[in-house]
Amino acid sequence: MPTEPQPLTLSAAVHRAVAAVDPDGTDDAVSDFLRRFEDRDEPISAVVGIEELIAEATHRIDVEEDDPALTLAGAVVTYLAFRRDEADGDPDRLLQLAADAEFDGNPPEPVVAFLEGRI
Numbered sequence: 001m002p003t004e005p006q007p008l009t010l011s012a013a014v015h016r017a018v019a020a021v022d023p024d025g026t027d028d029a030v031s032d033f034l035r036r037f038e039d040r041d042e043p044i045s046a047v048v049g050i051e052e053l054i055a056e057a058t059h060r061i062d063v064e065e066d067d068p069a070l071t072l073a074g075a076v077v078t079y080l081a082f083r084r085d086e087a088d089g090d091p092d093r094l095l096q097l098a099a100d101a102e103f104d105g106n107p108p109e110p111v112v113a114f115l116e117g118r119i
Helices: 010-021 028-037 050-061 068-082 091-102 109-118
Strands: none
Touching: 010 028, 010 068, 010 091, 028 050, 028 068, 050 068, 068 091, 068 109, 091 109
């Protein structure tokens, strides 16, 4: 008998975002981002103010907001809050979709360079 898929949790969305931007786990800022949310097991759809929550977390980690990997990790989590159906997609495609959504198709140069470096 088929069962319903489990809802995407905030923790799972963050794990997915981190795996997409830093698959080797070498970026300290991205690792810090993961630690902040690793125990948040509520469905991401139930998190009120997800955009503000993620923006605040990334800003606390990177006050200058110049770390493209962290910026994209935050963008992916925010994107997945609205497009949970993309959670299991190709990581590069997920990054591009999240960047397009976050920056209205016009990401800042560091983000563009980061994305181009992945291809």
